[in-house]
Amino acid sequence: MNHSPTETGGPAQPLRYLSKLEAAAIETELLKDYHFGKQQLIELWGHACAIGIVKAFPLSSLGKRQPTVLVVCGPDQNGCIGLVCARHLRMFEYAPTIFYPKRSSHSLHKDFMVQCERMDIPFLSYLPTEVQLINDAYNLVVDAVAGPETELADLGEPYGGILLTLKQLKIAVASQPGQCTCETLWNLSLYAEGWEAEGDNSDGITPEVLISLTAPKKCAAGFSGKHFLAGRFLPFDIQRKYELNLPEYSGTDCLVEL
Amino acid sequence: MNHSPTETGGPAQPLRYLSKLEAAAIETELLKDYHFGKQQLIELWGHACAIGIVKAFPLSSLGKRQPTVLVVCGPDQNGCIGLVCARHLRMFEYAPTIFYPKRSSHSLHKDFMVQCERMDIPFLSYLPTEVQLINDAYNLVVDAVAGPETELADLGEPYGGILLTLKQLKIAVASQPGQCTCETLWNLSLYAEGWEAEGDNSDGITPEVLISLTAPKKCAAGFSGKHFLAGRFLPFDIQRKYELNLPEYSGTDCLVEL
Numbered sequence: 001m002n003h004s005p006t007e008t009g010g011p012a013q014p015l016r017y018l019s020k021l022e023a024a025a026i027e028t029e030l031l032k033d034y035h036f037g038k039q040q041l042i043e044l045w046g047h048a049c050a051i052g053i054v055k056a057f058p059l060s061s062l063g064k065r066q067p068t069v070l071v072v073c074g075p076d077q078n079g080c081i082g083l084v085c086a087r088h089l090r091m092f093e094y095a096p097t098i099f100y101p102k103r104s105s106h107s108l109h110k111d112f113m114v115q116c117e118r119m120d121i122p123f124l125s126y127l128p129t130e131v132q133l134i135n136d137a138y139n140l141v142v143d144a145v146a147g148p149e150t151e152l153a154d155l156g157e158p159y160g161g162i163l164l165t166l167k168q169l170k171i172a173v174a175s176q177p178g179q180c181t182c183e184t185l186w187n188l189s190l191y192a193e194g195w196e197a198e199g200d201n202s203d204g205i206t207p208e209v210l211i212s213l214t215a216p217k218k219c220a221a222g223f224s225g226k227h228f229l230a231g232r233f234l235p236f237d238i239q240r241k242y243e244l245n246l247p248e249y250s251g252t253d254c255l256v257e258l
Numbered sequence: 259m260n261h262s263p264t265e266t267g268g269p270a271q272p273l274r275y276l277s278k279l280e281a282a283a284i285e286t287e288l289l290k291d292y293h294f295g296k297q298q299l300i301e302l303w304g305h306a307c308a309i310g311i312v313k314a315f316p317l318s319s320l321g322k323r324q325p326t327v328l329v330v331c332g333p334d335q336n337g338c339i340g341l342v343c344a345r346h347l348r349m350f351e352y353a354p355t356i357f358y359p360k361r362s363s364h365s366l367h368k369d370f371m372v373q374c375e376r377m378d379i380p381f382l383s384y385l386p387t388e389v390q391l392i393n394d395a396y397n398l399v400v401d402a403v404a405g406p407e408t409e410l411a412d413l414g415e416p417y418g419g420i421l422l423t424l425k426q427l428k429i430a431v432a433s434q435p436g437q438c439t440c441e442t443l444w445n446l447s448l449y450a451e452g453w454e455a456e457g458d459n460s461d462g463i464t465p466e467v468l469i470s471l472t473a474p475k476k477c478a479a480g481f482s483g484k485h486f487l488a489g490r491f492l493p494f495d496i497q498r499k500y501e502l503n504l505p506e507y508s509g510t511d512c513l514v515e516l
Contacts, residue, residue, distance in 0.1 A: 035372040039297045044305075051510045091490055092510055114293040119493045232349055235377045252309045252350055 013245040015258060017221040026214060026238055034235065039108055041233075042077065045213050046084020048230030048254045052211045053085070053142070054092055055255065056226060062139040067094045070138040072127070072162060074145035074155065075102040081213075082144025083112040086121055097138070099124040101158050129161070131168045141166060215244050216258060227258040271503040273516060275479040284472060284496055292493065297366055299491075300335065303471050304342020306488030306512045310469045311343070311400070312350055313513065314484060320397040325352045328396040330385070330420060332403035332413065333360040339471075340402025341370040348379055355396070357382040359416050387419065389426045399424060473502050474516060485516040 018026070030036040059067050071086040073079035079100065086096040098121055103113060117123065128134055134141065143166060145159055210223055214231040229246065232254045239246055249256045276284070288294040317325050329344040331337035337358065344354040356379055361371060375381065386392055392399065401424060403417055468481055472489040487504065490512045497504055507514045 034376045035369040037297045037366075037369055039295045040301045043298045043301055047302075054510050088491075090494075091507075108295075111293040111295055118292045118495075120495065233346075236348075237376075237378065249349075252312050 013243070015216060015245050015247070016243055017216050017218045018242065018244075019218055022242060023215065023217050026234075026242065029238060030214075030234075036233075038077070039111075042080050042108075042112065043084055044233055044254070045230060046081045047088050048213075048232075049081060049085040049142075049211055050088035050092060052209075052228045052230065052255055053089060053094075053140070055228070056209045057140055059093060064139050068138045069094050069096045069140045069142060070124075070134065071096050071098045071142040072145055072166065073098060073100040074159065075104050076146075077109075078144050078146060079104065080109050080112045082142060083116050085142060085144065087112075087116055087119060090119055090121055097122045097124060099127050099162075101127075101162070127158070127162055127165055129165055131165060134165070211255070212258070215239075215242070215246070228255045229258050230255050232256075271501070273474060273503050273505070274501055275474050275476045276500065276502075277476055280500060281473065281475050284492075284500065287496060288472075288492075294491075296335070297369075300338050300366075300370065301342055302491055302512070303488060304339045305346050306471075306490075307339060307343040307400075307469055308346035308350060310467075310486045310488065310513055311347060311352075311398070313486070314467045315398055317351060322397050326396045327352050327354045327398045327400060328382075328392065329354050329356050329400040330403055330424065331356060331358040332417065333362050334404075335367075336402050336404060337362065338367050338370045340400060341374050343400060343402065344379055345370075345374050345377060348377055355380045355382060357385050357420075359385075359420070385416070385420055385423055387423055389423060392423070469513070470516070473497075473500070473504070486513045487516050488513050490514075 030041065031038070053069070062068075069086075069089055071082045071089075073082040083098065083100070086098050089096045098116060100113065100123060104110065145162065146155065209226040209228070210220055211228040211230055212220055214234055216227075216229060220227065231246070232249050234244075234246075238244075247256050247258065288299065289296070311327070320326075327344075327347055329340045329347075331340040341356065341358070344356050347354045356374060358371065358381060362368065403420065404413065467484040467486070468478055469486040469488055470478055472492055474485075474487060478485065489504070490507050492502075492504075496502075505514050505516060
């Protein structure tokens with residue numbers, strides 16, 4: 001763990017993991033008080049997630065002849081973050097494919113989709129239930145199905161079946177965190193939905209790589225794998241107000257490893 | 259110059275510099291056909307400009323005790339790019355101050371301003387006409403006054419006086435390009451407005467550092483200083499359609515030196 005020193009030069013304070021309420025309060029402050037825009041934040045998050053994938057799964061590490069990545073997008077905001085991530089992955093010379101079975105009718109969300117369509121990023125019309133087909137085709141699966149605003153129970157089909165399929169995958173699964181508030185989870189060979197919002201994850205998954213958006217949440221407190229934070233834009237006043245004790249980002253990096 | 263190889267493996271084609279009409283056509287395609295959003299693009303451009311400043315003027319290179327940077331913002335889109343640049347510079351541990359004398363009433367623009375205000379980035383209420391005061395206070399001045407959509411003649415005061423003041427500065431001036439279509443110009447000790455949109459710049463300025471947004475324009479064809487391109491988001495199809503022959507960006511960099 002690389003924690004930032006305190007401003008007084010005293011010993012570094014430990015990183016603080018936010019409750020679901022605190023995380024929601026920060027997002028509200030960003031949108032209502034700071035006037036950040038959703039389009040702006042989704043772009044920053046998706047860009048950082050793509051960079052996180054490059055860090056965790058560099059092109060040179062991919063086993064297949066083509067640098068294929070499957071991005072599975074849910075109907076809400078985290079699905080959009082997945083779309084932005086896919087677009088930047090394309091610019092980073094990866095070969096993303098998107099599965100986006102329930103498309104949002106929100107114009108903001110549709111714009112992110114059109115950007116991918118117009119960049120000729122392929123969209124799957126269905127996800128093979130035969131896991132071997134996915135294993136054969138992709139180096140990595142990005143799960144951008146659910147986010148903090150998503151109730152898994154409300155997602156319904158086809159996401160129930162999708163989750164069952166993804167859980168069986170042996171290839172790397174880079175996933176977003178389902179019920180883990182504001183968290184984006186990229187893991188290897190495990191699936192993220194099922195994490196409790198706070199605290200004990202013993203019944204959940206143990207991903208190998210995790211990207212927290214904005215600030216780390218309690219659901220990630222016991223996480224022992226590779227853990228990135230993507231929140232370089234977070235105003236220092238908010239960092240202080242919530243006593244986040246974030247580590248220092250290096251240079252102009254938009255991600256820092258926790 | 260680092261030019262990309264052709265897809266056929268033949269000799270590298272020279273970088274192509276766009277006419278004003280071509281640059282405008284690309285922006286229209288991005289907005290109308292690809293459904294990119296203004297908020298999204300301004301965030302990407304401003305972020306890249308801040309990274310360009312860090313590359314050209316790293317903290318360790320600044321002569322003053324505080325890493326002060328003055329960002330002078332115009333009333334239109336490039337002014338907003340300046341605001342975003344200032345915000346990211348703050349996250350990069352610089353100490354930006356903003357001078358934004360004619361504030362846009364456009365809600366998109368206002369949001370970018372509020373973000374800076376809420377992050378306690380100081381706003382000057384006037385620009386000292388005594389050049390020495392600016393020289394003493396700032397390591398660097400960012401000129402984000404005018405952009406391709408700005409007619410200098412229409413800017414009026416206080417920009418006429420501002421330009422006169424900035425022209426006298428001996429400190430580094432990182433400036434946006436005035437009449438140079440879609441160009442962002444960061445220079446040392448010279449001022450950007452006055453560049454012709456295309457072709458001959460003999461009556462204009464000779465900046466030391468230039469950042470081109472999206473793609474390089476004809477006004478920069480004869481430029482011999484440090485020249486960055488910030489357009490990693492530009493879809494490959496557009497790059498091919500306009501035969502841009504852009505150099506390859508390294509890793510996940512959002513800037514490449516031309």
